[in-house]
Amino acid sequence: MQLESLVKKFKTKDVKAFEKLYDLYSESVQGIVFNIVREQSIAEEVTQDVFIKAWNNAESYSEKKGRFFTWIINIARNAAIDKVRSKNFKNNTKNLDAEFFVDILENHDSLDSKTDAIGVKNFVSKLKETCIKVIELLYFKGFTQKEVSESLDIPLGTVKTRNRNCINELRIMLK
Amino acid sequence: MEADKHIESGILELYIAGALSDKENEQVYSLMMEHPEILEEVKEIEKSISILTSHVAPKDAKNSFKDVLIKMLQEKEDSAKTIPLRTSKNNWVTYTGWAAALVVGSTLILSLNKSANLQGQIDTINEAKEQYEIQLDKTNTDLAENKKLLAVIRSKDIVTVPLQGQKVYPEAYAKVYWNKNSKNIYLDVQGLPDPPKGKVYQVWSLKLDPLSPTSLGTIDNFTASDNKIFTINNPNDSQAFGITLEPAGGSETPTLEQLYTLGAV
Numbered sequence: 001m002q003l004e005s006l007v008k009k010f011k012t013k014d015v016k017a018f019e020k021l022y023d024l025y026s027e028s029v030q031g032i033v034f035n036i037v038r039e040q041s042i043a044e045e046v047t048q049d050v051f052i053k054a055w056n057n058a059e060s061y062s063e064k065k066g067r068f069f070t071w072i073i074n075i076a077r078n079a080a081i082d083k084v085r086s087k088n089f090k091n092n093t094k095n096l097d098a099e100f101f102v103d104i105l106e107n108h109d110s111l112d113s114k115t116d117a118i119g120v121k122n123f124v125s126k127l128k129e130t131c132i133k134v135i136e137l138l139y140f141k142g143f144t145q146k147e148v149s150e151s152l153d154i155p156l157g158t159v160k161t162r163n164r165n166c167i168n169e170l171r172i173m174l175k
Numbered sequence: 176m177e178a179d180k181h182i183e184s185g186i187l188e189l190y191i192a193g194a195l196s197d198k199e200n201e202q203v204y205s206l207m208m209e210h211p212e213i214l215e216e217v218k219e220i221e222k223s224i225s226i227l228t229s230h231v232a233p234k235d236a237k238n239s240f241k242d243v244l245i246k247m248l249q250e251k252e253d254s255a256k257t258i259p260l261r262t263s264k265n266n267w268v269t270y271t272g273w274a275a276a277l278v279v280g281s282t283l284i285l286s287l288n289k290s291a292n293l294q295g296q297i298d299t300i301n302e303a304k305e306q307y308e309i310q311l312d313k314t315n316t317d318l319a320e321n322k323k324l325l326a327v328i329r330s331k332d333i334v335t336v337p338l339q340g341q342k343v344y345p346e347a348y349a350k351v352y353w354n355k356n357s358k359n360i361y362l363d364v365q366g367l368p369d370p371p372k373g374k375v376y377q378v379w380s381l382k383l384d385p386l387s388p389t390s391l392g393t394i395d396n397f398t399a400s401d402n403k404i405f406t407i408n409n410p411n412d413s414q415a416f417g418i419t420l421e422p423a424g425g426s427e428t429p430t431l432e433q434l435y436t437l438g439a440v
Binding site (some may be wrong): 138174 | 183184185186188189190191192193194195197200201204217219220221223224225226227228229230231232233235236237238240242243244246247250273276279280283
């Protein structure tokens with residue numbers, strides 16, 4: 001089924017469409033969440049909450065405002081950040097701000113059940129440091145262009161072009 | 176070409192990140208509708224980010240749609256339990272929305288054959304809930320009834336008359352709580368055995384000198400009653416009360432060989 005019609009059906013609370021979207025995006029959601037909360041059981045729990053939230057707010061999604069993928073990873077980032085800020089979140093000794101998504105990939109066991117994970121790990125480690133930071137902030141943390149510009153101290157326009165180049169590199173590696 | 180210009184600008188990558196303003200998002204949407212190559216490019220960018228993010232998920236993470244459904248239904252249960260009795264419109268709308276969503280959701284879940292196991296769990300939860308509700312309702316009714324009875328028994332206008340077991344069934348006992356003002360007796364017959372089929376207990380008001388019985392009626396629903404306390408109208412100036420076992424429908428005069436209990440005021 002085409003993504004467009006899946007999303008349409010999902011908006012009318014079609015459980016089968018919901019399940020297909022879950023299959024398509026639950027791992028991405030979990031990746032985003034895990035990168036923020038850094039604890040597997042909490043990431044699993046928050047991932048479920050993200051999809052329940054999506055289901056409850058299905059009508060509010062509009063394709064004119066953005067891609068479904070963009071919408072759901074945005075819910076994921078917010079839910080994960082809320083979790084980290086919540087009172088009962090056990091703050092482990094790790095300094096969350098200092099770690100990037102690539103650290104997780106590098107720490108993944110090399111005996112990986114996902115066939116292409118080793119490949120992903122290898123090429124991601126080849127990404128330039130600047131790319132890693134831009135990708136981390138834009139996609140994993142949900143920063144706006146302006147916030148990235150301020151955070152990395154680079155001009156606003158540069159954020160756009162640098163990110164474009166980084167994603168191009170990523171796409172070449174993934175092929 | 177115009178499309179290439181947009182593709183090269185890097186705006187589509189920011190679009191997938193969700194880093195654009197609402198206005199810019201709408202612009203990109205129109206561009207995608209206008210230029211198929213832009214839509215294609217957006218999909219490619221999305222795919223690469225989707226692959227990247229999914230690989231950051233823990234490898235052995237639990238990832239089951241069924242768990243999401245179960246949690247959704249549990250939350251529904253919880254919210255049903257904790258909804259306060261406020262009638263704020265907002266709350267009501269949210270709750271109705273929830274309920275409607277879940278009615279639709281649950282119906283559709285039913286249509287998914289493979290979640291038979293899940294359905295079983297839902298049924299069990301719902302059945303248990305129903306049982307609790309029935310139980311709670313019954314307990315509340317019982318409590319109200321008992322409070323009423325207690326109030327009656329404690330009332331200062333009440334005369335208590337214990338009825339002793341007689342020859343035919345010496346273990347039998349009963350009690351009459353008589354309110355002379357309201358001309359009612361509350362008859363407690365917990366100490367009587369269930370009457371045999373075709374027989375009923377009949378209650379008598381007695382004058383002792385000379386002995387003249389007046390029927391106060393039969394206890395037709397003895398077996399069905401839980402607390403075995405019956406309210407009976409008694410306009411008589413009774414000197415004693417007796418209970419006999421009679422054929423269904425009752426008798427004109429008491430069958431004294433079947434006198435179960437007797438007590439004088």
